[in-house]
Amino acid sequence: MRGPGTWGTRGVAVGGAEPGAERLLTETAAHAIELRREIHRHPELGFEEVRTSALIERELDILGIEHRRVATTGVVGIVRGALPGKTAALRADMDALPIAEQSGEACASEVPGKMHACGHDAHTAMLLGAARVLASRRATLAGNVVLLFQPAEEGPGGAEPMIAAGVLDDPKVDAIAMLHVDPRLRTGAVGITPGPVNAAADELHITVHGKGGHGGYPHLAVDAIPATAAIVLALQNIAARETDPLAAIVVTLGTIAGGYRNNVIADVVKLTGTIRTYEPAIRDGVEERVRRIVDGVAAAYACTAEVEVVYGYPPVVNDAPLATAFAAYLTHETGIPVERLAPTMGAEDFAFFAERVPAVVGRLGIRNEALGSIHSGHSPQFRLDEAAIPTGITTLVAFAEAVTSGAL
Ligand SMILES: [Zn+2]
Ligand SMILES: [Zn+2]
Secondary structure (H helix, E strand, C coil), rough: CCCCCCCCCCHHCCCCCCCCHHHHHHHHHHHHHHHHHHHHHCCCCCCCHHHHHHHHHHHHHHHCCCCEEEEECCCEEEEEEEEEEEEEEEEEEEECEECCHHHHHHCCCCCCCCCCCCCHHHHHHHHHHHHHHHCHHHHHHHEEEEEEECCCCCCCCCCHHHHHHCCCCCCCCCCCEEEEEEEEECCCCCCECCCCCCCCCEEEEEEEECEEEEEHHHCCCHHHHHHHHHHHHHHHHHHHHHCCCCCCCEEEEEEEEEEECEECCCEEEEEEEEEECCCCHHHHHHHHHHHHHHHHHHHHHHCEEEEEHHHCCCEEEEEEHHHHHHHHHHHHHHHEEEEECCCCCCCCCHHHHHHHHHHHEEEEEEEEEHHCCCCCCCCCCCCCCCHHHHHHHHHHHHHHHHHHCCCC
C-alpha cells in the first residue's frame, strides 16, 4: 500500500480510476518536480515573472489547454470538460522574494539576491501537474476548471488585477482553492481549517511633530522623542485593553526614526508598523483607536501627529461548509490525512478571490527533518521536500473534480 506522501491509498482514483491513471500521475509528479527545479533556479519578483509565464504557456500549449495573459505576467488556462457541470478555479502564485538563497539545495537560485523562499515555484509546478491530469480526463470531466497562475503575491498584489481582468467571470467560477506549502505540517499531510486562515495586513505610518532646539534648553523646545515613546507604549493598549482577548490582533511598530545628534532636541519622529486582524469588525475599529491614542498622547506632550493607515490584503476566510466538506472528501477519496492547523497572522492576497467566491486555502505539509525542510517561508534557509508535490497535485485535482461534479 502506498502512503499518502506518494499518491495516497486511492489518490489516483479521484473522479474514476481509468487504467494507467497511477502511471500518469507518477509521471506527472516527476515532471512537476523538474519544472519546480527549473522555476526555482530562475526566481523572478512580482510582475517581472516573464520567464515563468513563458514556461507556463509552453506547458499549457503542450497539453492543448487554451490560455491567455492577464495582469502583465499572469496566465489563465481553462480546461473545458466534455460534460456539463460547475466551474472550479485553482490558483497558484508565481513570484519570488528579494532574498539571497542559503538553502544548499542542488537547484538553488542562479539569480543573485532573488530566491523562491515561499514555495511559489512548487505552487506553480503543482498547478501545471494538476492541469496535465485534468486535461487527460476531459472526456469524463463535468464542467470547467480555471487555472489561475498569479503574479506578485508578495507585493504589490496580482489577485486584484486578475479579478479586474474578469478571470472569475467567464466561465463563472463557483468555488476556488489554493495550496500553500507549510513546514509546520509533515510531508504527506494537508491542513484545512474552516473560517479565518490568514490575517489582514494593513500598514501604519505615524509622524510626531514637536519643535527643535538645544538639548540643554528643553524648556525652549517641544521634544518629539518623549511624546513618541509615550505613543509607542500607549498603542499597546489596543491589543491589551481595548480588544476582546479572544479576538486576534497585532499592532507592531517596526521602525522608529528621528533626531539629529545627541545634543539636539528632535522636532520630528516617524514610526511605521503593521496591523494584523482576522475579523472585519475588529479591523474596522483599529484606525479610529490608533488616531485617538496618537492624537491624545501627542497633545498631552504639546506635540501634533499625523496618522495614515494604508489598507492592504484583507483576511483570508475559508468558506466553512465548503472547507469542512472538502476535508472529509479528500481523506475519503484519496487517503490523504487532513489536519486542522491554527490560522497564521501572515497575509495572502488570495483574500481578494475568497471575498468573491467560496474558497478553500489548504496548507501542504513539507516538514522533513532529514532533508532540512523545516524553515519557515521567507527564510534564506527555506527548503522544500519535493515528496509533497504529488500530494499537492492530488489535492488540487480532487478539489476541481469534487466541485465540477457537484460532489461538494
Ligand atoms: Zn511569502
Ligand atoms: Zn507565499
